[in-house]
Amino acid sequence: MQQQRKIEVCLTPALLPLYNIENSIVIVIDIFRATSSICYGIDNGAEAIIPVATVEECIALKDDICLLAAERDGKVVEGFDFGNSPFSYTTEKVKGKTIVLTTTNGTHAIDESKKTAYQVIIGSFLNVDAVCDYLKTQDKDVFLLCAGWKNKFNLEDTLFAGAVVSRLKDGNYFQDDSSTAAEDLYQLAKHDLGAYTAKTSHSERLKLLGIEEDIKFCLQENITQTIPVLKGNKLVKMVF
Numbered sequence: 001m002q003q004q005r006k007i008e009v010c011l012t013p014a015l016l017p018l019y020n021i022e023n024s025i026v027i028v029i030d031i032f033r034a035t036s037s038i039c040y041g042i043d044n045g046a047e048a049i050i051p052v053a054t055v056e057e058c059i060a061l062k063d064d065i066c067l068l069a070a071e072r073d074g075k076v077v078e079g080f081d082f083g084n085s086p087f088s089y090t091t092e093k094v095k096g097k098t099i100v101l102t103t104t105n106g107t108h109a110i111d112e113s114k115k116t117a118y119q120v121i122i123g124s125f126l127n128v129d130a131v132c133d134y135l136k137t138q139d140k141d142v143f144l145l146c147a148g149w150k151n152k153f154n155l156e157d158t159l160f161a162g163a164v165v166s167r168l169k170d171g172n173y174f175q176d177d178s179s180t181a182a183e184d185l186y187q188l189a190k191h192d193l194g195a196y197t198a199k200t201s202h203s204e205r206l207k208l209l210g211i212e213e214d215i216k217f218c219l220q221e222n223i224t225q226t227i228p229v230l231k232g233n234k235l236v237k238m239v240f
């Protein structure tokens with residue numbers, strides 16, 4: 001008899017060592033803003049985005065062709081082409097380009113999960129239905145990894161995890177308790193994600209930096225069908 005697939009939500013990268021993800025498709029989630037910007041950039045024709053955990057690794061990969069993007073604590077790191085705002089990942093800026101990217105939380109989560117995952121893909125509200133449609137066609141376990149904030153829990157990534165859980169409901173998955181909690185949170189917030197996420201500490205941080213427009217942008221649902229997938233050390237557009 002075929003084993004029942006699992007759906008698990010890992011609420012922060014700090015909890016990752018507790019899980020076995022060898023048979024799982026890992027969906028890395030960093031709604032504000034890394035995974036939203038990655039989805040947008042790949043959809044806008046970036047050839048690849050190379051996620052790295054540290055600013056030093058980003059500099060080490062510098063060559064004449066790559067763009068270098070680095071963000072820490074919401075700000076572009078001095079000397080880099082750009083940071084983590086989705087508005088830096090437009091067609092005009094990224095089409096045909098390879099970007100080496102490091103961010104406070106998102107690229108750290110990608111780096112940690114790639115070591116043992118069956119596959120790593122990138123999720124955001126921008127591509128939520130495409131991600132779920134893909135997962136429904138796979139016979140792998142689903143592992144939703146929230147990038148959180150500096151290894152701590154955050155609301156917006158958990159909300160997105162809940163959005164995925166609610167869309168996969170009919171798939172007869174075994175759900176862990178954090179998936180159930182995430183789904184309940186999503187049911188509470190889904191009618192007005194903007195109002196709910198206004199409560200988040202991340203919104204407060206981004207507002208202080210004057211970048212509320214980024215928040216609105218990252219909460220749009222299904223503006224793309226593109227799924228970034230990790231191939232080697234590069235995130236590229238998944239081809240079906």
Ligand SMILES: O=C(O)[C@H](CS(=O)(=O)O)OP(=O)(O)O
Nearest residue numbers: 033034073074103104105106
């Ligand atoms: O740039 C962002 O929005 C955050 C920075 S922080 O968490 O507010 O310090 O980085 P990300 O890796 O996208 O969470």
